[in-house]
Amino acid sequence: MANERRLAQELEACLEGLRAGRTLDDLLSTYPADARSLKELLNVASRLQDLPEAIPTIAFRGAARARFLDRIEARDTHRASLRPHPVHWRTAFALSILTVFLLSLFVGGGLTVASAEALPGDPLYGVKLTGEEVILALPHTPASLAELELTYAELRLSEIHALAARGRLDESAQPLNSASRDLERAASIVQGLGEPALQTRLAGHLGQVATRLNEVVDLVSNSPLGGPAIGSAEQAGKQASQDVDRVLHGVNPNQLAPGKNRTPVAPGEAGGGNGQPGNGQGHGKATPGAPDGNGQGSSH
Amino acid sequence: METGREVPDEALVRRAMAGNAEAFGDLYIACLNRVYRYVFYRVGDAHLAEDLTETTFLRAWEAHRRYKPGKVPVLGWLYRIAHNAVIDYFRSAHPHEELSPTLPAPGGEVEAGIAKQEEMQDLAKALRGLDVMSQEVLSLRFIAGLSHREVAQLLGRSEEAVRVIQFRAVRRLRELMRGGQNNGK
Numbered sequence: 001m002a003n004e005r006r007l008a009q010e011l012e013a014c015l016e017g018l019r020a021g022r023t024l025d026d027l028l029s030t031y032p033a034d035a036r037s038l039k040e041l042l043n044v045a046s047r048l049q050d051l052p053e054a055i056p057t058i059a060f061r062g063a064a065r066a067r068f069l070d071r072i073e074a075r076d077t078h079r080a081s082l083r084p085h086p087v088h089w090r091t092a093f094a095l096s097i098l099t100v101f102l103l104s105l106f107v108g109g110g111l112t113v114a115s116a117e118a119l120p121g122d123p124l125y126g127v128k129l130t131g132e133e134v135i136l137a138l139p140h141t142p143a144s145l146a147e148l149e150l151t152y153a154e155l156r157l158s159e160i161h162a163l164a165a166r167g168r169l170d171e172s173a174q175p176l177n178s179a180s181r182d183l184e185r186a187a188s189i190v191q192g193l194g195e196p197a198l199q200t201r202l203a204g205h206l207g208q209v210a211t212r213l214n215e216v217v218d219l220v221s222n223s224p225l226g227g228p229a230i231g232s233a234e235q236a237g238k239q240a241s242q243d244v245d246r247v248l249h250g251v252n253p254n255q256l257a258p259g260k261n262r263t264p265v266a267p268g269e270a271g272g273g274n275g276q277p278g279n280g281q282g283h284g285k286a287t288p289g290a291p292d293g294n295g296q297g298s299s300h
Numbered sequence: 301m302e303t304g305r306e307v308p309d310e311a312l313v314r315r316a317m318a319g320n321a322e323a324f325g326d327l328y329i330a331c332l333n334r335v336y337r338y339v340f341y342r343v344g345d346a347h348l349a350e351d352l353t354e355t356t357f358l359r360a361w362e363a364h365r366r367y368k369p370g371k372v373p374v375l376g377w378l379y380r381i382a383h384n385a386v387i388d389y390f391r392s393a394h395p396h397e398e399l400s401p402t403l404p405a406p407g408g409e410v411e412a413g414i415a416k417q418e419e420m421q422d423l424a425k426a427l428r429g430l431d432v433m434s435q436e437v438l439s440l441r442f443i444a445g446l447s448h449r450e451v452a453q454l455l456g457r458s459e460e461a462v463r464v465i466q467f468r469a470v471r472r473l474r475e476l477m478r479g480g481q482n483n484g485k
Contacts (some may be wrong), residue, residue: 004464004467004468005460005463005464007467008460008463008464008466008467008468009463010399011446011463011466011467011470012463012467016448025314037384039469040474041467041474041475042479044423044470044473044474045442045470047419047420047423048423048427048438048442048443048473049442050420050424051341051424051442052420053337053418054336054337054340054346054349055331055333055337056332056336056346056349056350056353057334057346057350060350061332061363063353064328064329065325065326065328065333067354068324068325068328068354068357068358068361069321069322069325070325071354071358072321072358072361075358089404095479108359113310136365172372174370177369177370180314180317181314181317181369184314184315184318185318185319185365188319188320189319189320204412229370232310232348233311236310236314236369237315239314242312243315243318278382
C-alpha cells in the first residue's frame with residue numbers, strides 16, 4: 001500500500017512536471033527506482049491526453065440552443081397546464097405572507113433557535129442555511145418565491161452588518177455572494193411575472209433590497225480587505241445591482257435612477273401607471289412562473 | 301479557432317443560475333464542446349453523446365438553484381451531471397450495451413491517421429472497461445483537463461485518494477491495452 005501511494009504520488013508529480021514543460025527523462029531521473037514503471041504509466045496518460053478533440057456535428061450545434069430553449073419552455077408549459085387554477089395576485093400575496101410566517105416559525109423553533117443568530121464561520125451557520133433551503137424547496141408561486149428570495153437576501157445583508165460590528169468583515173464573501181444571487185433570482189422572477197400589479201409591488205421591494213446591497217458593497221469596498229474572494233463577491237454585488245436596474249427600468253422606465261443613486265421605490269409606485277412588464281427579452285421564456293404568472297415558480 | 305477549453309464568463313454563469321433561460325442557453329453553447337467531449341469518451345457514440353449532452357443541460361437547468369457559485373466551478377458541476385446522465389443511461393435502459401467507438405478522425409497524414417485512430421479506439425474502449433470511479437477520475441483529469449485538486453474537490457475525495465485512484469486506473473488501463481494488443485496478435 002505504501003509502495004502504491006509512493007508510486008501514485010510520483011506519477012502525479014511527473015504529470016505536473018510534464019505540464020510545466022519538464023522533459024520526461026529529466027523527471028524519470030528523479031525517481032530512478034521506479035523509472036521504468038513510471039514511463040509506461042506516463043505513456044498511457046499522455047495518450048489519454050492526446051485523444052482527438054471530439055465535437056458535436058454542425059447540425060446539432062447549430063440547432064442546440066434553440067432546441068434547448070424550446071424544450072425547457074415546453075416543460076414549463078406542461079407544468080403550468082397541470083396546475084388546477086391560476087393564482088390571483090392576492091392569493092400569491094397571502095402565500096408569501098404565509099411563507100414568511102413559516103420562516104419565522106422555523107427560525108424560532110428547536111435547534112434553529114441557536115442557529116438563527118449564527119453568522120458565516122459559526123458552527124451552526126450551516127443549520128441555518130439548511131433550514132432556509134428546506135423552506136425554498138416547498139411549492140411556491142412565483143411571487144412568493146421572489147419574496148422569499150428577497151427575504152433571504154436581506155438576511156444575508158444583515159449578517160454582513162453583524163460581521164462588520166464584530167470585526168469579521170473578512171468573512172463577508174459568502175453572504176455577499178448569496179445575497180447577490182438571491183437578488184438576481186428575485187429580479188429574474190419579477191421580470192417574468194405576467195401580473196402588472198404584482199410586478200409593481202415586488203419591484204418596490206426589489207429596489208429597496210438592491211439599495212441595501214449597494215450600501216453593503218460600499219461597506220466591504222471601503223474596508224481594508226483584500227483577496228480574490230472578497231473582490232469577486234463585490235463584483236457579484238455590483239452585477240446583481242445592475243441586473244436589478246435593468247429589470248426595474250423595464251417595469252418603469254421613467255422613475256428609477258440606475259446604480260448607487262437609485263431611489264428606493266415605495267410599494268405601488270414602481271409601475272408608474274403603465275403596468276407593463278419589462279421588455280422580456282430573454283427572460284420571460286422560462287423564468288419560474290413566466291409568463292402566465294400563475295404557476296409554481298420553481299423546478300424544485 | 302475555438303478550442304472548447306474556454307471557461308464561461310462569470311457574469312453569464314450568474315445570470316444563468318439566476319434562472320435566466322436565455323443566459324442558460326448561452327451557457328449551454330459556451331460549454332457544449334467540453335461537455336460533449338467528456339460524454340463522448342464515456343459512451344463512444346456520437347449520436348448518443350449528443351443526446352446525453354442535451355440531457356445534461358436540461359438536468360442542469362432543472363437543478364440550477366442548487367448550484368453554489370464559488371464552491372465548484374460551473375464546468376465541474378456540469379461534468380458531474382453529465383457523469384450521472386451517462387450512468388443512468390447504462391443502468392436503466394441499456395445495462396448490457398457495449399458500443400463500438402467511432403472516434404473523430406485525428407489530423408495528419410491519412411495512413412498515420414488511421415493507425416492513430418485504431419490505437420485511440422483501443423484506448424477509448426479500454427477506458428470504458430474500467431470501473432465507474434476510475435473512468436470518472438481519468439475522464440475528468442485527462443479528457444476534461446481538470447487539475448488534480450479540482451478533481452478531488454469535485455468528487456468530494458481527498459487529493460491522496462484521487463491520486464491513488466488515478467494511479468490504479470492508469471495501471472489497469474495499461475493492462476487492458478496490453479491484453480487488447482495480445483488478443484489482436
